[in-house]
Amino acid sequence: MSIVHAMPGFLIRRLNQISMSVFQERMQRLGLDLTSVQFAALVALSENPGIDQATLAGLIAHDRVTIGGVVDRLVAKDLVARRINPQDRRARQLALTDSGATLLQRLIPEVQxxxxxxxxxxxxxxxxxxxxxxxxxxxxxxxxxxxxxxPRD
Amino acid sequence: MSIVHAMPGFLIRRLNQISMSVFQERMQRLGLDLTSVQFAALVALSENPGIDQATLAGLIAHDRVTIGGVVDRLVAKDLVARRINPQDRRARQLALTDSGATLLQRLIPEVQxxxxxxxxxxxxxxxxxxxxxxxxxxxxxxxxxxxxxxPRD
DNA sequence: GGCATTTGGGTAGTATGCTAACGATCAGCA
DNA sequence: TGCTGATCGTTAGCATACTACCCAAATGCC
Structure with a gap:
């Protein structure tokens, strides 16, 4: 047994590997193409409709660049709508589409x-x-x- | 508080994020450019000199493609030597260079x-x-x- | 009002971490 | 010996997950 195998850092990486694999496998069995990050984003948007990408990033602990890519893919799958906030033209207002909200309700019990x-x-x-x-x-x-x-508030 | 924040999968991702960040920060303070995966590979090679990339992948729980890239970077930094195994020309024999072994001895107490x-x-x-x-x-x-x-044996 | 600072989103670049598929090679077996 | 299947490494492609940097836009302060 190597010395690394008892280190918290290594064990945590393994836990994450297993966690992601379990998630992906379940999604595949459901016939869905969705990652755990994308799921977390959908939940956050369901609980906080209308937030921008930077706020979303903070709510699920990602940097803004990663969230930009995640939102790109959610928009491409028609699960999220993105539009420029007229009050602040730098920001993108995000919200679930009907199809995103429907999918999320189906997903939550599965993910739990x-x-x-x-x-x-x-x-x-x-x-x-x-x-x-x-x-x-x-x-x-x-x-x-x-x-x-x-977190907000 | 969102429902995702209490899920093991989310907590594990956060743990991994913090773990990687703590590692990177320490390496930076030491003036080194080395990731935790690269460190794990160095340890495995120190404990098992002469193994090939597939065996290394199994010892630290990675797929072969990822390990190929990690070894590329370790070779580029002159920490690992890679040569074709004459007994099995598909395989690459890996070993620490002198500079890799020296660095590792310095690193192990820091990482612990x-x-x-x-x-x-x-x-x-x-x-x-x-x-x-x-x-x-x-x-x-x-x-x-x-x-x-x-693991081997 | 004017200007420095801050903030939101983006690009470019790097490193993990995986799938699918491929060529080269080796091992087992008829 | 020749064939079949397994294995090693790689390429191509995708999705995180970051840094550094930039532009546009908003904010704060005088």
Whole structure:
């Protein structure tokens, strides 16, 4: 066993790899072509219609460039509408399309169900313990991230 | 607070974001241009000199394409030597250069020290609990990943 | 009003991290 | 020996995920 295999950084990368793979596999089985980042963006837009890309980036902890590409692809799939804000012509107002809202309602229970598969081998109590620790440390380390979480209000 | 912010998948992505950022920041402060993936590859090669790229990929849980690019960059930095295996002309034998071995010895204590910063806000006992849970679930979910860990022996 | 600063979005560039497909090569087997 | 299948590395393509930089537009301050 290598020394790297016990390092938190390595374990976290593996967790992320497994998480993304579980998500993608489920989407494929549903016949959908959607990533977990795109899902998070749809949820954020559903909860905050009319926000611009920079705000969206802060709500799901991404940089603006990445969000620009994600929104491009969501617009191309007709899940999100993007238009210039007349009050601030720099900004793009974002909102779910009808088709995006419909898809999201179908997706939410699926995505909630697959969270269980991500942490395979753990009991319900252990999953809860993991989530508690993860929430505390991501909050403590928020500003260490290059794209911190910036919740509204 | 959005419903996604409590999902394990989202928390894991945040953890990975913070982890990569902490690593990059430390490397920058050391005046080095090295990613965590490149570090993991150097460690694996130090522990297993002479392996080929596919074996290296399995040891640090990456697909062969990604490892090809990582090795390209390590060779360009003169940290790794790559040559065709005369016994199997498909394969590339990899080994650290002297400069790679020297750098790695300097890096290992630094990287071990920064692991602590990744899980900010947790006590030593909580870090240990996190690592235990993470190890168990990544082992259980190994084959769910697209690029599973394939240890030798 | 005029001007410096800030902000939103974009381009260019780099590195992961994956799929699908391909050529070269090797291993097993009739 | 010749064929079949597996394996190693690579290319092409896509989607994150960032930095650095730029332009346009809004904001704050005098």
């Amino acid at each position: 169900a697959l969270q269980h598969d991500i942490l395979a081998g753990l009991s319900a109590a252990e999953v809860a313990a993991f989530v508690t620790l993860a929430r505390r440390t991501t909050e403590a380390g928020n500003d260490r991230s290059r794209a911190p979480l910036r | 020290a920064l692991q602590h910063d990744i899980l900010a806000g947790l006590s030593a006992a909580e870090v240990a609990a996190f690592v235990t849970l993470a190890r168990r679930t990544t082992e259980a979910g190994n084959d769910r990943s697209r690029a599973p860990l394939r």
